[in-house]
Amino acid sequence: MRRLLVASLVTVALVTGGAARAEESQHESPDRVRIDLGLRGGAELPAGGIERGSNASDLTYGGLPVALDAGVSLSRRVSMGLWASYALTIPKLCASTSDCTQSGGRDVELALSTRVRLPRIAWLTPIAEGGLGYEWSTRVLEASGVEGKRTFEGPMMRLAIVPTVKLSRRFDLGLALGGRIGVAHRVGVEAPGVNQDRGPDGAQLGGTLDLALRLGTSL
Amino acid sequence: MPRRPSLALILVTSAFASAIAACDSSAGLVVPNGSGGVGFDDLRYSTALHRVLAPSGRAGAIALVDPDSSEATSVSGFSTSGSYDGGHDFGVTSVDEGESFLYATDRTSGKISVIDESTRTITSSVDLAAGPDYVRWVGVTSELWVSEPSGGQIEVFSVSRSSPATLAHVAAIAIDNGPESLVIDERRGRAYTHHWEAQTLAIDLHTRAIIATFDNGCAASRGIDVEPEHGYVLVACSEGTASVIDAAGSGKIISTLAKGAGYDVMGYSHALRHLYLAGSACSCMTTLGLSSAGELSFLGRTDAPGDTHCAVADDVGNAWVCAPSKGSLIKIADGFPRTE
Numbered sequence: 001m002r003r004l005l006v007a008s009l010v011t012v013a014l015v016t017g018g019a020a021r022a023e024e025s026q027h028e029s030p031d032r033v034r035i036d037l038g039l040r041g042g043a044e045l046p047a048g049g050i051e052r053g054s055n056a057s058d059l060t061y062g063g064l065p066v067a068l069d070a071g072v073s074l075s076r077r078v079s080m081g082l083w084a085s086y087a088l089t090i091p092k093l094c095a096s097t098s099d100c101t102q103s104g105g106r107d108v109e110l111a112l113s114t115r116v117r118l119p120r121i122a123w124l125t126p127i128a129e130g131g132l133g134y135e136w137s138t139r140v141l142e143a144s145g146v147e148g149k150r151t152f153e154g155p156m157m158r159l160a161i162v163p164t165v166k167l168s169r170r171f172d173l174g175l176a177l178g179g180r181i182g183v184a185h186r187v188g189v190e191a192p193g194v195n196q197d198r199g200p201d202g203a204q205l206g207g208t209l210d211l212a213l214r215l216g217t218s219l
Numbered sequence: 220m221p222r223r224p225s226l227a228l229i230l231v232t233s234a235f236a237s238a239i240a241a242c243d244s245s246a247g248l249v250v251p252n253g254s255g256g257v258g259f260d261d262l263r264y265s266t267a268l269h270r271v272l273a274p275s276g277r278a279g280a281i282a283l284v285d286p287d288s289s290e291a292t293s294v295s296g297f298s299t300s301g302s303y304d305g306g307h308d309f310g311v312t313s314v315d316e317g318e319s320f321l322y323a324t325d326r327t328s329g330k331i332s333v334i335d336e337s338t339r340t341i342t343s344s345v346d347l348a349a350g351p352d353y354v355r356w357v358g359v360t361s362e363l364w365v366s367e368p369s370g371g372q373i374e375v376f377s378v379s380r381s382s383p384a385t386l387a388h389v390a391a392i393a394i395d396n397g398p399e400s401l402v403i404d405e406r407r408g409r410a411y412t413h414h415w416e417a418q419t420l421a422i423d424l425h426t427r428a429i430i431a432t433f434d435n436g437c438a439a440s441r442g443i444d445v446e447p448e449h450g451y452v453l454v455a456c457s458e459g460t461a462s463v464i465d466a467a468g469s470g471k472i473i474s475t476l477a478k479g480a481g482y483d484v485m486g487y488s489h490a491l492r493h494l495y496l497a498g499s500a501c502s503c504m505t506t507l508g509l510s511s512a513g514e515l516s517f518l519g520r521t522d523a524p525g526d527t528h529c530a531v532a533d534d535v536g537n538a539w540v541c542a543p544s545k546g547s548l549i550k551i552a553d554g555f556p557r558t559e
Contacts, residue, residue: 053478053520058459058501092500093439093457093481141438141458146416148438148458150477189460192417193434193472201517 034073035219036081036115040176041066042212044087044107049204050152050184056206059139059150063087063107065212069129071115083113083131083158087208093141102142107208109135109180111158124163127174131158135182148191152200156182156207162214174214180207250275250282251293253546256303261313261353261484262531262541262548265321268336271531271539273548274311274323277303281314281323281334282548286533289550294334296341298327305526307543315363317356320384322363324351331365331376333384342383348374348391353401355410357424362389364410366398373398373412375427392427394420400443400484404450407467411452413440419452421466436462436475442485442496451513455482455496461505463513473513479505479520484529486538492558495530495538495551497523504530504540504551508558518555 044063046056064087071081087107094100111133118126136153160178167173183203189196250257250273258276265272271284279299284291297311314323321334324347331354332344349370357364363376363386375390398412403424410422416438421431435454442455450467459480463473481500487493487509494507494515502525506518524542531539538551 053476053505053517055479055501058480058498095439143416143439143457146438148456148460150458150460187477189436189475189477191436191438191456191458191460191475194436194460194462194475196475196477 034079036069036071036073036079036216037219038069038214038216039067040069040212040214042176042210044180044208044210046206047179047209048181048206050206051187051200051204052202054187056208059092059141060089060105061092063089063105063208065107065210067109067212069113069115071113077117079115081113081115083109083111083133085109089137089139091139091141095143099142099144102147103140105137105139107135107137109133109156109158111156113158123165125166125172127162127164129158129160129162129176129178132156133158135180146192149189151188151190152184152186154183154185154203156180160210164214164216170217172216174216176210176212176214179209181205182207247542247545247547247549248284248289248291249545249547250278250284250291251280252278252299253282255546256305256544257546258303258305258307258309258312259529259541259543259548260307262486262529262539263314263316264531264533265316266534267316267319269534271533271548272314272316272321273541274314275546276307276310276312277301278546279310281311281321283339284539284548286535286537286539286550292339294321294323294339294341296332297323297325303544303546305544313351313353315354315356317358317363317378318361320378322354322356324354324365326350331363331386333378333386335383343385345376345386345388348372348388352398355401355403357403357405357410359405359408360424364401364403366394366401366412368398371395371397373401373410373422390427392422392429399440402443402445402452404445404447406447407450409466411443411445411466413437413443413454415440419443419454419464419466431466431470433464433466433470434472435464436460436472441483444485444487444494446487446489446492446509449511449513451509453485453487453494453509455485455494457482459498459501461485461494461496461507461515463509463515465513474515476507476515476517478507478517479503481528484531486530486532488532488536488538488553490534490557491532491536491553491555493518493532493538493553493555495532495540497527497530497540499526499528502527504538506538506553506555508555510558516558518558521551523549
């Protein structure tokens with residue numbers, strides 16, 4: 001399953017990047033190296049599973065991710081770089097305000113990413129994004145000072161489409177619609193008397209559906 | 220003269236009726252006076268009566284459900300309310316069986332009552348010292364133990380063997396930060412209960428002293444049961460973790476599985492060695508197997524109502540989960556083989 005996923009991701013990245021480069025090369029060639037930077041914030045909803053018997057939505061309603069991307073242009077339309085994201089996840093189970101404040105989980109992602117500027121439609125420039133990386137997720141229940149944690153981590157793929165408008169010569173604003181799909185490689189439990197770290201029991205595909213605003217700039 | 224319905228019309232109509240009946244059964248059995256919602260909490264199964272025992276909160280009754288026919292009768296006489304408030308703090312919420320009697324606690328009246336199984340009527344009642352959670356029969360001492368979290372204690376009543384049986388307060392066992400849940404291991408002469416967080420306590424049934432404290436794998440401790448053959452204590456946590464404590468041996472957690480979430484009152488089938496965990500957060504019921512070595516294994520997960528939090532096992536291979544807002548119990552056939 002994991003090999004199939006990784007092969008799929010690599011294929012998608014190569015085909016997307018290759019096609020865009022081919023289209024772009026017919027029009028223009030890069031005249032200088034450009035650095036694209038982006039900062040985004042939004043919301044994510046859990047989807048799919050983690051392992052047999054565990055769904056991504058069991059312990060959280062969703063999350064509030066903040067992400068940074070940085071890429072170097074390979075051509076006028078294509079850039080490649082890094083993606084880093086941190087999402088605070090909203091717990092389902094805490095009983096009091098103070099427990100809920102302490103029960104926020106997190107999704108952390110690091111990925112290699114590709115951004116491809118697609119042909120402009122009116123005043124919108126759609127940008128296709130793809131990334132391959134790794135995620136670390138933690139779900140927490142704090143009960144009167146006692147903490148129970150469930151963790152999972154593994155390789156993941158991120159895909160999004162970002163319709164973007166130019167705000168100025170330097171800045172643009174986009175609405176990112178996309179998501180993350182991944183497969184747990186390790187799962188764990190930390191609680192009083194328990195410290196468990198193991199491979200998944202029947203790993204399943206799971207991730208998030210995301211909506212975010214991205215403020216970008218090119219240097 | 221009216222036309223006679225055609226055979227095709229009869230077949231279509233009966234098929235439609237059958238489909239509706241099937242939908243109704245999948246929606247569960249509404250307990251007597253339960254439509255509109257019931258604050259279920261404790262669920263028990265009586266092998267002697269061959270009935271699921273479902274204290275039915277505001278409905279003012281204990282439903283006795285035949286696991287074969289799914290038909291219900293009831294014992295009435297408890298506090299009633301016309302509306303369901305979404306919680307499980309009203310009326311009769313816990314029951315247990317012992318020596319041809321049922322014993323039930325009513326959170327609204329603050330009483331514990333004795334019910335004659337043969338006549339299915341309340342024969343006597345006495346006041347409780349504080350708001351009750353669980354009542355459990357202790358056969359070796361002919362006592363009833365009632366957990367009272369609001370009083371931070373377990374109240375102990377002696378049960379006379381006269382007819383009708385009467386109850387008398389004999390002791391209170393102080394439990395700091397609890398007690399949550401209560402189960403009796405008669406074979407080892409112990410009761411087990413939780414602190415609200417992190418720990419499970421063993422109490423000697425004769426001396427009423429706390430004799431051991433165990434880490435239980437929970438941030439928020441909830442359900443409890445006992446596997447009597449090896450003395451394993453089974454623990455369910457709100458955060459979706461189930462653990463097995465070797466309470467008769469090392470006192471350590473032998474096995475832990477984290478699947479689903481929002482567990483509270485758990486069921487355990489002694490015959491199949493299966494745990495049933497109903498979770499509100501996951502809207503699911505998870506079935507786990509318990510090996511004789513104390514290892515938990517995941518068997519399956521099925522959808523359950525989003526407000527479920529209680530489950531019980533019968534002795535004919537079913538789990539029953541509560542659906543409070545519908546005032547119903549849902550029977551889920553356990554198709555998994557016995558765990559060895």
